[in-house]
């Protein structure tokens with residue numbers, strides 16, 4: 001499975017009992033359908049919106065990205081409220097988070113009673129701390145710098 005942004009192979013990162021696919025280059029994260037709700041649950045948060053349900057369509061000048069599973073163009077959708085987080089979604093397979101988008105969304109999730117908020121921080125730190133391969137093996141620039149919001 002390749003990163004929809006960099007087209008480089010994603011690496012499997014297991015965090016909080018969930019297997020995620022992470023891109024070491026742009027630090028994006030792929031969630032298979034259902035994994036986002038599972039993550040929220042595992043870190044003691046509740047996801048207020050069903051990730052697979054109807055979501056506000058986002059209008060964006062960004063090029064459509066392709067689903068890493070089926071290679072069809074993903075749709076741009078909004079999740080969350082303040083701020084709204086724009087994500088790429090394949091209705092059949094899951095969600096793509098650019099670096100930083102997951103943190104923004106998780107920060108908005110309601111904390112379940114008796115949960116441990118530090119689990120979220122631990123999750124974030126570890127996931128985004130994935131070691132990147134040496135930069136010299138990459139032909140052109142840093143893909144993260146091309147992101148414009």
Ligand SMILES: [Zn+2]
Pocket residue numbers: 003004005006007008023024025026027028143
């Ligand atoms: Zn990438």
Ligand SMILES: [Zn+2]
Pocket residue numbers: 067068069070071072090091092093094
């Ligand atoms: Zn797909």
